[in-house]
Amino acid sequence: MSTPVLETENLVKIYGRGPSRFDALKGLTLEIHRGESVAIVGKSGSGKSTLMHLLALLDAPTAGVVALDGRPVSQLKPAAVSDLRNEAFGFVFQQFFLNAQQSVLENVTLPLKIAGVPRSERRRRGLDVLRQLEMDSKAENKANDLSGGQKQRVCIARALINDPSVIFADEPTGNLDSATSRVVEDILFGLHRERGITLVIVTHDDDLAARCQRRLSMQDGRIVNDDAATLHAAAAPAAAVAPHPARHTPSSPATGRHAAVPFPAEPPAPEAPPLSRRERRRLEAEADRRRSGARGEAERA
Amino acid sequence: MRSIDVAGTALSNTLRSKLRTFLTVVAIVIGAFTLTLTSGLGAGVNQYVTKMVSGFGDSNQLYVMSASPVAGAPTGDGPVEYDPETSGGGASMMGASTLSDEDIETIASIDGITDVEPVVFVNASYLEAPDGDQYAVDSLGMPSEAAAVELAAGELPAPDTAEITVPESWVEALGAGSADDAVGLDVRVGIANAVGEMEEFAATVSGVSLQAVSGAGGAPMPSQSLNDDLYEYQNSGLAVDRPESYIQAVADVEDLAADGERIKQELTEHQMLGLTLEDQLGAIQGVINAVTWVLNGFALIALLAASFGIVNTLLMSVQERTREIGLMKALGMSGGRVFGLFSSEAVMIGLMGSVIGIGLGVATGVVGNQLLVTGPLKDVAGLSLYAVDPLGLLLIALLILAIAFLAGTLPALRAAKKDPIEALRYE
Structure with missing residues (x-):
């Protein structure tokens, strides 16, 4: 087996000490493979946000190891961890965290600015990514003048601009109405599908969780259910269904960044018409079957 | 983050809250203005004394x-x-x-x-x-x-x-x-x-x-x-x-x-x-220098007060921009760079204050000298009350920038130490 993009071993996170001690994570071991879409669900206080923060290297665990591409990051210096976050990750937050006074383009290119990319190249790449998200006409607008959905698209553009291998999304649709949520979800899963970007989504939203290939249910600092086989909806049914499963299973190293779309083309993601309930169920069932088949094959290999 | 981007970002950040920056800059301007004027006065009078005393006869x-x-x-x-x-x-x-x-x-x-x-x-x-x-x-x-x-x-x-x-x-x-x-x-x-x-x-x-x-x-x-x-x-x-x-x-x-x-x-x-002659000159200049330094001392006190204005402004700014700092850190900006960004803002305020203050001080000194020398004091031959001393002005500017940087270290350290998670959670 190839190395997973993210893995943890016996991850423990404790806040406070003495009587106020709170064990947010109680020894988690898990692997997230390249190209997977993972939903982390659970009630508030279950530790899902803590897990995401540790996976995203925003916080250091009390005990245990987080490894990125097979390399443990615990021993790295803070500056090196910062660089790693800048290069490998994209972040989408519930509250957008856009700089209201700056233009859309400036907001989107912030990660490149931090990385030290020259201005002209920042502009070029910023416009590129905004074009992909159909936001290039708003590039010079102030971020404040956008609607919620547009803001979240800008956030996704910002998460994409450094060509990340993993996008972390913390309640990405928490502040959006259902129609806008749908559009934003479609964009995220479209990217996942077409560019093989690993998605890690923390959410309360069952519908959103259901669109992920894998659902980690958390309770009291433990994973109570790792529902890897559940595949729902039209968004990612083909994750494991490539013509040559052995090469294209999610754990395959072949899916590098910008690798040619590893999954069969889907109907255009953003504005796709909602599927009927029946059709969705049919696709789900089909995907289930395919996935379990692919897994079996991968295990044999 | 490249230095030019740090400087540019610092500049646009200081211009974000214009009134607040303006008021902080005004305090620096007052200090810089006074210092420019007093040191120029010392230089001018010294110049005059040198001219006058050297006219007292030959140096033998x-x-x-x-x-x-x-x-x-x-x-x-x-x-x-x-x-x-x-x-x-x-x-x-x-x-x-x-x-x-x-x-x-x-x-x-x-x-x-x-x-x-x-x-x-x-x-x-x-x-x-x-x-x-x-x-x-x-x-x-x-x-x-x-x-x-x-x-x-x-x-x-x-x-x-x-x-x-x-x-x-x-x-x-x-x-x-x-x-x-x-x-x-x-x-x-x-x-x-x-x-x-x-x-x-x-x-x-x-x-x-x-x-x-x-x-x-x-x-x-x-x-x-x-x-x-x-x-x-x-x-x-x-x-x-x-x-x-x-x-x-x-x-x-x-x-x-x-x-x-x-x-x-x-x-x-x-x-x-x-x-x-040099002994006499030295004695006179010693007195003038002592007076100049007392005046400069007052200007330095004004600058010291202004530096607390910078600390205050930046602390407020750090507080207001907690989420922005959190975001930048989450997106991979190191603590050192965050420190650099905020101390650059302090230096930027110092730069604006010193440029405006020194400019005003030189203008006032030159115009005031001209008015006095051609007006009420025109009977005093060869009098100069103000002299522009480029090296002195440069030193004043550097001093103000150094004070501003020092004033910025406390808020900048606070910004650099912010935990991205806490900062992003901050409402």
Whole structure:
């Protein structure tokens, strides 16, 4: 087996000490493979946000190891961890965290600015990514003048601009109405599908969780259910269904960044018409079957 | 993040809250303005003093004063015992002990001194204009000051002729239309001797003088020989010769650079004090520098107060931008860079304050100097109250930037230490 993009071993996170001690994570071991879409669900206080923060290297665990591409990051210096976050990750937050006074383009290119990319190249790449998200006409607008959905698209553009291998999304649709949520979800899963970007989504939203290939249910600092086989909806049914499963299973190293779309083309993601309930169920069932088949094959290999 | 981006971001961040930045900058501007003005004032006055004192004569002269204790001078240790030897004939002027003829001879006998000329005060009574009008004269200018006198017209009196210069303000009274017309007029100097008998001495006006701050050129100044004649008459009339006393003597030294220290040493042994031009200049400049530094001290206090304004502004800014800081850190900005960003904002505020403050200070100094020198103080020749000293201005700017940077370290450290998760959770 190839190395997973993210893995943890016996991850423990404790806040406070003495009587106020709170064990947010109680020894988690898990692997997230390249190209997977993972939903982390659970009630508030279950530790899902803590897990995401540790996976995203925003916080250091009390005990245990987080490894990125097979390399443990615990021993790295803070500056090196910062660089790693800048290069490998994209972040989408519930509250957008856009700089209201700056233009859309400036907001989107912030990660490149931090990385030290020259201005002209920042502009070029910023416009590129905004074009992909159909936001290039708003590039010079102030971020404040956008609607919620547009803001979240800008956030996704910002998460994409450094060509990340993993996008972390913390309640990405928490502040959006259902129609806008749908559009934003479609964009995220479209990217996942077409560019093989690993998605890690923390959410309360069952519908959103259901669109992920894998659902980690958390309770009291433990994973109570790792529902890897559940595949729902039209968004990612083909994750494991490539013509040559052995090469294209999610754990395959072949899916590098910008690798040619590893999954069969889907109907255009953003504005796709909602599927009927029946059709969705049919696709789900089909995907289930395919996935379990692919897994079996991968295990044999 | 590249340095140019740090600077650009810092600039746009400081401009985000314009009023707040403006007020903080105003505080810096006040400090920078004051410092620019006070140090420029010091430089200007020093420049003037240098010019003025260097006009006092050639630098091969040594100014000799008596250094013996003065009888009757207020002392905390009770009265000084009378000693006819040191009391120099019992004469003293304005509380300072004086030089006697004996002292002058002693000075002349010192190896390396070519000539000694005692400085004497001549108190004339009046100056008579060609038309017979008489004008009161307080004290005549000393010929030894001749080199410090600036002329509006004509020339300095030649040492061995009966010539005299008059101040510019006297020109009209003497019946001349202009300073140039006054040159060549024949005047008479009236003087009383020790028993009050008047005598007139004829003189020709050789030049018209401008008054300097030192007072030089502010009174009619006779030539050396006329001065000697007047002095001789002033002290005549008594049955007995009064011992001469001089407040100061000017000694010409052949090679001051080589023999100066030795001659001063010998003078000290004879209870006299020798000062070169540079010594005198140094003493005056020492006073000016001390005053300048006191003024600069006030400006520095203003800057210190302003630096707390920077701390305050940036602390507020860090607080307001907690989420932005969290985001930048989450997106991979290291703590060091966050520190750099916020301290750059402090430096940016310092830069704006120093550029505006120094600019205003220089403009005010130059314009104010011009207005004063051509206005109320136009009678003071060669006066400069303000000088632009580029090196000094650069140092002021650097000082302000350094203060601003130091003021920025506390807020910048606070920003750098923010935990991205906490910061992003912050409402």
